[in-house]
Amino acid sequence: MSYLKSTFRHPESPKNKLGYTEAVYEGALSTLCAGCGHDSVSNSIIKACFELSLEPHKIAKMSGIGCSSKTPAYFLRSSHGFNSVHGRMPSVTTGANMANRDLTFIGISGDGDTASIGMGQFMHLVRRNLNMVYICMNNGVYGLTKGQDSATADIGSASKKGVPNMFEPMDLCELAISLGSGYVARSFSGDKSQLVPLIEGAIKHNGFALIDCISPCVTFNNNNASTKSYEWVRDHKEATGTFDLVPEEQEIVVQQPNQILETISLHDGSVLNLHRQPHSLDIQSRESVLSSLEEARQNEQMLTGLLYLNTDSRNTHELINSSEKPMNSFTKDELCPGSTILESINESLR
Amino acid sequence: MRLEAINEFVIRFANVNGTGSASANNMFSKAVFRMGVPVSPKNIFPSNIQGLPTWFEVRVTESGYLGSRGDVDFVVAINGQTLRKDYDTLVPGGYFLYDSTKALPRGFERDDVIDIGIPLTQMCIDNYSNPRQRQLFKNIIYVGALAYLFNMEFEVLTNMVKEQFAKKEKLIPPNVGALELGYNYAKEHYPDTCGLSVSRRDNVGDAIMIDGNSATGLGAVYGGATVCGWYPITPSTSVVEGFEKYAKKYRIDEHGKNKFALLQSEDELSAIGMAIGANWMGARAFTATSGPGLSLMGEFLGLAYFAEIPVVLVDVQRSGPSTGMPTRTQQSDVLSAAYASHGDTKQVVLIPCDPADCFEMMAKAFDVADRLQTPVIVLSDLDLGMNDHMSRPFVWDDNREYDRGKVLNAEQLENMKERWGRYKDVDGDGIGYRTYPGTHPTKGAYFTRGSSHDDYAAYTEDSSVYEANMERLVLKWETAKDVAPHPQIKYRDKDSKIAAIFYGTSAQASYEALDGLEAEGIKINTCRIKSFPFHNDIGSFIQEHDQIFVIEQNRDGQMRSLLISEFNFGTNRMQSILNIDGMPIRARRIKRKIERMLNGEKVSPFTTAHSSVEGA
Numbered sequence: 001m002s003y004l005k006s007t008f009r010h011p012e013s014p015k016n017k018l019g020y021t022e023a024v025y026e027g028a029l030s031t032l033c034a035g036c037g038h039d040s041v042s043n044s045i046i047k048a049c050f051e052l053s054l055e056p057h058k059i060a061k062m063s064g065i066g067c068s069s070k071t072p073a074y075f076l077r078s079s080h081g082f083n084s085v086h087g088r089m090p091s092v093t094t095g096a097n098m099a100n101r102d103l104t105f106i107g108i109s110g111d112g113d114t115a116s117i118g119m120g121q122f123m124h125l126v127r128r129n130l131n132m133v134y135i136c137m138n139n140g141v142y143g144l145t146k147g148q149d150s151a152t153a154d155i156g157s158a159s160k161k162g163v164p165n166m167f168e169p170m171d172l173c174e175l176a177i178s179l180g181s182g183y184v185a186r187s188f189s190g191d192k193s194q195l196v197p198l199i200e201g202a203i204k205h206n207g208f209a210l211i212d213c214i215s216p217c218v219t220f221n222n223n224n225a226s227t228k229s230y231e232w233v234r235d236h237k238e239a240t241g242t243f244d245l246v247p248e249e250q251e252i253v254v255q256q257p258n259q260i261l262e263t264i265s266l267h268d269g270s271v272l273n274l275h276r277q278p279h280s281l282d283i284q285s286r287e288s289v290l291s292s293l294e295e296a297r298q299n300e301q302m303l304t305g306l307l308y309l310n311t312d313s314r315n316t317h318e319l320i321n322s323s324e325k326p327m328n329s330f331t332k333d334e335l336c337p338g339s340t341i342l343e344s345i346n347e348s349l350r
Numbered sequence: 351m352r353l354e355a356i357n358e359f360v361i362r363f364a365n366v367n368g369t370g371s372a373s374a375n376n377m378f379s380k381a382v383f384r385m386g387v388p389v390s391p392k393n394i395f396p397s398n399i400q401g402l403p404t405w406f407e408v409r410v411t412e413s414g415y416l417g418s419r420g421d422v423d424f425v426v427a428i429n430g431q432t433l434r435k436d437y438d439t440l441v442p443g444g445y446f447l448y449d450s451t452k453a454l455p456r457g458f459e460r461d462d463v464i465d466i467g468i469p470l471t472q473m474c475i476d477n478y479s480n481p482r483q484r485q486l487f488k489n490i491i492y493v494g495a496l497a498y499l500f501n502m503e504f505e506v507l508t509n510m511v512k513e514q515f516a517k518k519e520k521l522i523p524p525n526v527g528a529l530e531l532g533y534n535y536a537k538e539h540y541p542d543t544c545g546l547s548v549s550r551r552d553n554v555g556d557a558i559m560i561d562g563n564s565a566t567g568l569g570a571v572y573g574g575a576t577v578c579g580w581y582p583i584t585p586s587t588s589v590v591e592g593f594e595k596y597a598k599k600y601r602i603d604e605h606g607k608n609k610f611a612l613l614q615s616e617d618e619l620s621a622i623g624m625a626i627g628a629n630w631m632g633a634r635a636f637t638a639t640s641g642p643g644l645s646l647m648g649e650f651l652g653l654a655y656f657a658e659i660p661v662v663l664v665d666v667q668r669s670g671p672s673t674g675m676p677t678r679t680q681q682s683d684v685l686s687a688a689y690a691s692h693g694d695t696k697q698v699v700l701i702p703c704d705p706a707d708c709f710e711m712m713a714k715a716f717d718v719a720d721r722l723q724t725p726v727i728v729l730s731d732l733d734l735g736m737n738d739h740m741s742r743p744f745v746w747d748d749n750r751e752y753d754r755g756k757v758l759n760a761e762q763l764e765n766m767k768e769r770w771g772r773y774k775d776v777d778g779d780g781i782g783y784r785t786y787p788g789t790h791p792t793k794g795a796y797f798t799r800g801s802s803h804d805d806y807a808a809y810t811e812d813s814s815v816y817e818a819n820m821e822r823l824v825l826k827w828e829t830a831k832d833v834a835p836h837p838q839i840k841y842r843d844k845d846s847k848i849a850a851i852f853y854g855t856s857a858q859a860s861y862e863a864l865d866g867l868e869a870e871g872i873k874i875n876t877c878r879i880k881s882f883p884f885h886n887d888i889g890s891f892i893q894e895h896d897q898i899f900v901i902e903q904n905r906d907g908q909m910r911s912l913l914i915s916e917f918n919f920g921t922n923r924m925q926s927i928l929n930i931d932g933m934p935i936r937a938r939r940i941k942r943k944i945e946r947m948l949n950g951e952k953v954s955p956f957t958t959a960h961s962s963v964e965g966a
Contacts, residue, residue, distance in 0.1 A: 057795060060631075060787045073797055073809075080787035082630060083799040084623070085653050091579065091620040095627025095635060096787070098577045098611040103788050121623075124616040316613070323607040327576035328632035328786060330609060332752050335574040337600040339746045345568070345596075346743040349558035350384075 005029045017053035025050045027075040037189035037215030037230075038068055038137050042075045044192050045106065045135075048199035049076065059104045060096055064089040064118060067144055068110035068137035068215070087118025090125035090134075094316070097130055100326040101317050104203055105132035112142050115151035115170040122172075126179040126208055131315040133202040134210045136172055137189070139217035140228035147220035158225035173307055174293055176210040177286055182313035183209035184289075185306045188233050189216070193242075198306060200245040206267035207313040214302070233302065240281040240305035243274040266311055274306065283309050352464050353423050353443040354545035357387050357412035361424040361496075364436045365489075368400030371428065374489030375406040376738065377514075378496060381506045382410050383559055383740065386551040390416040392737050392934060397584070397677045403432045412553055416704075416740055417859030420936030424546060426492055428470070437463070445544060447492065447499075466540055468495055473531060487528040494532025499544040504533060558705070558743050562734035563638075565705035566664055567592020568744070569712025570636055571600060574752050575662070577635035579615045579624025581643065584676050585732040586666040589638035618643035622650040622663065629660045630798060632757070632786035634716045636662035641670045641683050644690065644727075651725050652691025653800040655823075658773070658782070660719035660726070660755070664712070667731040669932045678932025679732035681854055682904035687727045688882050688912055694820065698726045698830055699882040702734065703857045705741040711835065711880075713746075720755035722830050723781060731903075733855045733934045756783045763793040771805035772796045773819065780826030827883055834881035837888050843873035848948070849895035851888075851924075852902065853879040853909060856935050860901045863940035872948065874899075879909065884916050892920040899944055901927045903935050907955065926955040 013021040025046040030039050049059065056078035063069035065086035072081040084092040093107050114122050114136045125134070140153040152172065153165040176184045183205040187195045195213065202209035214233050216222050222229045227236075262274040274283070281303070282288045289308045296303045353359065361378075365371035372393060379391040390409040396402035409419055427436045427448040434457070437446060442462040448454065450467025458465075470491055474484040497504055508526050515521040563586070570578070570593045580590045594612055601609040611628075615621040621637040628635035639647065644665050654661050667683045669675035690697050700715055702708045711728055719726040756777075763770070763785065770793070773782045782805075785794035796807040803819070804810045842864070852860040857878050864874045877891045892898060892913065898920070900910040907926035914921050927943050929935035939957035946953045 055791060057791050058788055062627075078792055078795050080785075080795050081797040082627070083797065083801070084627075085649050085800060088619060088623045088650065091615065091623025092627035092630070094613065094620075095577055095579060095624035095629070096631040097627075098613065098624065099628040099631035099633035099635065100786075100788060120616055121620055124620065128613070317611070320611060320613070321607050322611045323603045323609050324605070325603070325609075326633075327609070327611060327628070330574075330576060332574060334609065335576065335601070336572055336746075337596075339748050341600060342572070342744050342746045346556070346558050349560045349743075350556075 016050055018055065020050070020053075022046060022050045024078070025056060025076055027077045028073050030071070030074040032067060032070065033219050035218040036067070037139065037217070038071050039074065040189040040192065041135065041137055041195070041213055041215055042071050044195040044199055046075050047192070047196045048203065051196070052200055052203060054104060054203070058102070059106060061106055061108065062089050062093040062096065063108040064110075064113040066110040066113045066142075067217075068108055069113060071137070072108055087113050087116070088121055089113070090118065090121035093132055094125065094128065094130055097132060097316070098322070099328045101131070101322070102326050105130075106203075107132055107134045109134065109136050111136060111138045111140060111150040111152040115172060119151070119170070123175065123179055126176050126181045126210070128316045129180065129182070129207045129313055129319065131207055131317070132209070133199065134208065135199070136210070136212050137215040138172070138212055138228070139215050139221055140226065141217050141221035143217050143220055154227040157227040158223070159221045160219075160223050162225070164225070171293065171297075172210065172212045174290060176208075177289060177308045180313070181210055181308070182207045182310040183306075184308040185210065186212045186214070186302070186304050188214045188237055188304055190230060190234070191304070194239060194304060197243055197245050201243065201266075201272055201306065204245060204266045204268060204270045206311075207315045236300055236302050237304045238296065238301045240283075240303050240307065241274055243272050243306060246271040246273060264309060264311060272309070281305075281307065283307060351443050351462065352545045353441070353445070355423070356547050356549050357410055357551065359423040359546045360407060360409045360419055360421060361426065362422045362436070362439070363406040363408075363426045364429045364432050365404050365406065366429050366431070367396055367398055367402045367404040369489070370486045371404070371489050372406060374493050375408070377507065377510055378493050379408045379738070380559060381497075381502060381510060382408070382548055383554060384506050384510070385503060385548055386554050387412055387548060388414045388416065388553055388557075388740055390418075390740065392418065392733065394933065395677050397675070403429050410548060412551060414553060415858065415862040415937065417855075417857075417862055418934040418936045419862070420938035426496070428488070428492070445546070447495070464543065466499070466536075466543060468492065468532070468535055468539075473535070477531065483524075487524070490525055490528035491532035494529035495536040496532075497529065498533045498536040499540065499546075501547040501549070503550065504529070554740065556743050557740045559738050559740055560705045561588065561736055561738050562702065562705050562708040562730055563588035563666065563736060564592035564595075565708035565741075565744070566638070566712045566728065566730065566735070567594070568596050569709040571596045572709070572746055573634065573713035573716040575634045575636050575716065576609065577611045577624065577628035577633045578637060579613050579621040579635075580637050581615050581618045581621045581639065583618070583640045583643050585668055585736045586638040586640045586643070586664060588736065589664050589666065618646040619650060622647040622661070625661050625663070626650060626654050626659050629719070634662075634720075636664065636716075638664035638666065640666050640668050641686075642673070644683055644686055648691045651697060652693060652695050654725045655691060655695045655697065656693075656800055657798050658723040658784075659798070660716075660723050662712070662715045662719050662726050662728065664728045664730060666735040667729065669930075675932045677732070679855070679934055680904055680930065680932065681731055681856065681902050682908065683729065684902075684904065684908035684912060687729055690727070696827055696883065698722060698724060698834055699729050700726060700835060701729045701854045701880055703854050703878070704734070705739050706744060708734065709744045714835070717753040718833055721753050721781075721833050722826065723755060723784060724826070724830075729854065731855055756781055758783050758785050758789070758794060760790045763790040766793070770794065772807040773803065773822070774805040775822050775825070779829040780822050780824075781829065831883045831885050834883065834885075836885050837880055837891075838878040839887060839891055840876045842868055842875055846873045846875055847896040848872070849875040849877065849891065849897070850899040850901055851877045851879060851891075851909070851913070852900070856901050856903055859935050859937040859940055862937035863944065866937070866941045867944060874944070882912070884913065888913070889917050892917060892923065896923055898924045899927050899947070900924050901935070901940060903929045905930045927957060928955045929957045931958040
C-alpha cells in the first residue's frame with residue numbers, strides 16, 4: 001500500500017456536466033497491495049461515474065467481505081457504502097434497492113465472495129434481475145487469508161503456493177447468461193479503455209448487469225503457473241469488440257472502417273454503438289454466446305468485452321409491480337390504514 | 351356418574367389430517383364465541399399434509415381463562431389410528447363420541463365414560479355420492495350432533511354457514527342439511543345424555559378471534575413496514591401471508607402499484623439480509639422465521655447490532671432443537687434470540703402473549719428498532735401464532751406518529767456546524783445520528799461496516815477506540831430498558847414472599863393456576879416479562895421475594911438462566927416450572943406443581959405426564 005495520496009489536481013481538470021472534476025468521484029487512500037488489479041478497477045469506476053455525470057450521493061456502493069469488498073472505500077467518497085457480510089452483498093443490495101429504486105447500485109464482490117460462499121445469493125440475485133451493476137474482481141485466489149484457491153481458479157492453474165487446482169472452475173458469465181441476466185461482460189483490470197465503457201453501459205442497463213473483471217492478485221497469484229496473472233491474461237485475452245456509450249442527447253460517434261457497427265438502444269434512451277469484427281460474437285443470442293465461451297475456453301482463450309445484451313429485461317420492481325415512488329419516502333399517512341379501517345377489521349373478526 | 355357443566359369444559363376432536371376437519375372444528379369453536387361464551391381453540395397438527403393424526407382442542411370457558419386447562423371432558427373420535435389413546439385421555443365422567451358404523455373393538459369398556467355412537471360413515475354413504483363430499487360432510491354432521499348434545503343455538507351455526515358460503519350460495523343448503531342430519535340423529539338417539547352444555551352469555555364483550563400471526567402481519571402494515579424478504583418456515587409463514595393479505599388490500603397506490611415490496615428469498619440468510627439492506631436505506635423492513643432460521647440469521651444479526659442498523663425479526667418459536675417437532679409449540683429460542691450472534695451481542699426482544707399484543711408489539715417494534723438503531727426480535731410461538739385466540743380488539747390512535755429515531759435530513763446536515771460522526775454519542779444515550787443514502791450531495795455519507803469503527807465510521811484497530819465503542823453499546827442497552835415495553839407486575843399481596851415470573855403464552859395458564867391457588871388462600875405475586883433488556887423493576891421484583899416460580903415452555907429454564915445472567919442474583923430463589931411436550935402449558939398442572947413445591951416436596955420441574963404424574 002501507499003501511505004500518501006497526492007492532493008494536487010490540475011487547476012484546469014476537465015469538468016463534467018454537473019461541473020464536477022474527476023476528483024469529486026475519488027475515495028480514501030487504498031490499503032491494498034501496490035499493483036493490485038482492484039485499484040485499477042476502482043479507477044475505472046471513478047472514470048465511468050465522472051463521464052456519466054452521476055451525482056455521487058445518488059450512488060450506493062455495496063460489497064461483501066474480502067480484498068475486493070474493501071475497495072468501495074477507495075472510490076466515491078460522497079456515496080454511502082455498505083461493507084456487509086461475506087457472500088451476502090446480493091441480499092443486502094436487494095433490500096436497499098427495494099427501499100429506494102431511484103439510486104444507482106454498484107456492487108463490488110470477489111471470486112471467493114461470489115463463487116463460493118455467496119454463490120447461492122449471487123444466482124438468485126441474477127434470477128430476480130435486480131437493477132444494479134455487479135462487478136466481480138476476479139483473481140482466482142483468496143487474498144486476505146493468504147493464497148487459497150478460489151472456485152474460479154482454472155484446472156491446472158497454480159497460485160504462489162504451487163499446487164495446481166484440481167477442480168472445475170465456475171464461469172460467472174456463463175452462469176449469469178443462463179440465469180437470464182440482460183448484460184454480461186468480462187474484462188481485465190489492466191484494460192481501462194475497455195472497462196470504462198463496459199461499466200458505463202452496465203450502469204445504464206435496466207436490470208442486472210455483471211462485469212466479471214479479471215483483476216490479478218500481485219501477491220499470491222501473479223506467478224507463471226497461474227491463469228489469472230497479468231501475463232497470462234494479456235497473452236490469452238481476446239476482445240470481442242469495442243463500444244462507445246452515447247448518452248441520450250449526444251450524437252453518435254462515427255464508426256471505424258472495416259468494422260460492423262451495431263446500434264442498440266438502452267432503456268433510458270442512451271445508445272450503445274458496438275464495433276466488432278465480422279463473424280465475431282452475436283451478443284444478442286444466448287445460445288451463440290454460450291457456445292463461443294465454451295469454444296474459447298477449449299482454445300485457452302479468454303473472451304473479453306460485452307458478451308451478452310438483452311435490453312428487454314424487466315427489473316425486480318417491474319416484476320413485482322412496486323410503486324414508482326421509493327419505499328423509503330412514504331409517510332405514515334401513505335402507509336397506515338388508520339383507525340376506521342382497523343375497526344372494520346375488528347368487526348370482521350367477531 | 352357423568353360430568354355436568356355449563357360453559358366450562360374441554361372438548362377434543364381427533365381427526366385425520368387433510369380431511370377438512372379443521373374448518374368444521376373452527377366452526378364449532380366460533381359458534382361458542384358467537385353465543386357470547388369465551389372459547390380457546392388449539393389445533394394440534396402433524397408436520398404433514400395428509401393422512402396423519404391431528405387433534406383440535408376447544409376449551410369452553412365462561413370464566414374467560416384462555417390458556418390450556420389440561421384434561422379432556424369430551425372426545426370426538428373420528429380417527430381410528432388414535433381411538434385407544436383418545437379414549438384413555440378422557441377424565442372419569444367424560445363423553446366419547448365415535449363413528450359407530452363399525453362397533454368399538456374390545457377393550458373400550460370403561461364404565462366411567464359415556465359412549466355416544468353415531469354412524470357417521472354410514473350416514474354419509476346414505477346421503478352423498480361424491481367421495482370428497484362424504485369426507486367433508488362427516489365433519490359437519492358431528493358438529494350438528496354437538497349442537498344438539500350441548501343444547502346450542504342451531505341458527506348460530508346455520509348463520510355461519512351462510513356467511514362462509516355467501517359467494518358460493520349453492521353450498522349453503524347441503525351444509526345446513528348435514529348439520530341437521532347430525533342434530534336430528536343425536537336428538538333421536540341421545541336425548542338427555544350429555545351433562546355438558548353451552549348457554550348464551552354476554553361474556554366476550556368486544557373481543558375478536560384471530561390467530562397471532564395474522565395480527566403480527568397486520569401490525570407490520572400499521573407500523574409502516576414496506577419491505578419484507580422472507581423464507582417459508584412453519585410456524586412463521588402466516589405472518590408474511592397476513593402482511594401480504596392486508597397490504598394488498600390497503601397499500602395500493604393511485605396507479606395500482608404496491609406500496610410494499612415482498613420478496614420470497616432463497617434462504618433465511620437472504621431474508622434477513624434484505625430486511626437489513628432496506629432498513630439501512632431508510633425503509634421499514636422485516637422478516638419472519640422460526641428457530642432454524644434464527645440460527646441461520648445469527649451472523650447478520652451481529653452485523654446489524656454492531657453496525658447499528660434497525661431491523662425487525664419475528665421469531666415464531668417451535669419445538670427444537672434442530673428440526674425438532676416443527677408443528678408443536680415451545681418457548682425455547684429465548685437465549686438464542688437474546689444473545690444472537692458471535693462476539694458480545696445482546697438483542698432487544700419483545701414478547702407478546704395474545705393477538706392484540708402481536709399487533710401492538712409488531713407496530714411498536716419498528717419504533718423501537720428505529721429509536722435504538724438495532725435489531726428487534728418479536729418472540730412469538732406456534733401456539734400464539736397459528737391458533738385462533740380470543741383477544742382484546744386492535745386499537746390504533748390516528749395521532750400516533752412513527753418514531754423514526756435519530757435521522758438527519760438534508761437541511762439538518764446543511765446547517766450542521768460541528769463535524770458529524772455516525773457513531774458519535776452527542777446526546778449521552780449511546781445512540782448516534784444516522785443518515786439515509788442519497789440525502790445530501792456532499793454531507794452525511796459514511797461507510798457502513800461490520801468491522802471495528804470509530805465515531806466517524808472509519809475502520810480502526812485501535813484498542814481504546816474499539817473498547818469505547820463497545821462500552822457505548824452498553825450505554826445504549828441501558829437506554830433500551832426504557833424504550834422497550836415494561837413488565838406487567840401484579841401484587842396479590844404486598845407482603846407475600848412468593849412470586850411467579852412468566853412470559854408470552856405461559857401467561858394465561860399461569861394466571862389461571864395462581865387464581866386457583868389464591869382461592870385456596872395462597873397469594874402469589876406475578877411478573878409478566880414483556881421485553882429484553884430486563885427493566886430494573888424485574889430486578890426489584892426478584893429481590894422482594896423469597897421463592898419465585900419461573901414458568902416457561904422449554905427444557906433448560908432459559909428465561910431463568912437469562913435473569914440470573916443479567917441480574918447476577920436470585921439463583922437460589924428462582925425455581926423452574928417447565929413444559930416441553932410440544933403442547934401449550936396447562937393451568938391445572940402448574941397449580942399442582944406449585945402446591946407440591948410449596949409443600950417442600952422434591953419434584954421435577956416438568957409438568958408433563960412423561961416426567962412425573964402431574965395434573966388432575
